[in-house]
Amino acid sequence: MPVTIEPDEEVIDAPDESADDLDMGSLWGRCPVCGKHLRPRDKNTDVPAPPPVGQGYRSRAKCDRCHSVIVYIGKGDWVVWDGRGA
Ligand SMILES: [Zn+2]
Numbered sequence: 221m222p223v224t225i226e227p228d229e230e231v232i233d234a235p236d237e238s239a240d241d242l243d244m245g246s247l248w249g250r251c252p253v254c255g256k257h258l259r260p261r262d263k264n265t266d267v268p269a270p271p272p273v274g275q276g277y278r279s280r281a282k283c284d285r286c287h288s289v290i291v292y293i294g295k296g297d298w299v300v301w302d303g304r305g306a
Pocket residue numbers: 251252253254255256283284285286287288
């Protein structure tokens with residue numbers, strides 16, 4: 221009797237950016253790990269804004285797609301956090 225092998229459910233990394241995300245993402249950069257357009261928010265006011273640069277915890281963010289902890293280095297560029305800094 222033939223055996224049908226069902227493929228495992230795939231997690232497809234489909235682009236989910238709207239045009240709005242593209243606009244904002246072009247200003248604030250992409251996740252260096254998965255390439256998602258980032259929309260950072262101010263930790264205090266929750267207003268969409270890039271974090272300050274070079275301020276440890278305040279400069280970090282977490283990608284909501286791949287959950288990498290990343291650090292804002294300015295000009296729309298992010299790097300993966302290396303675990304250093306307060
Ligand atoms: Zn990511």
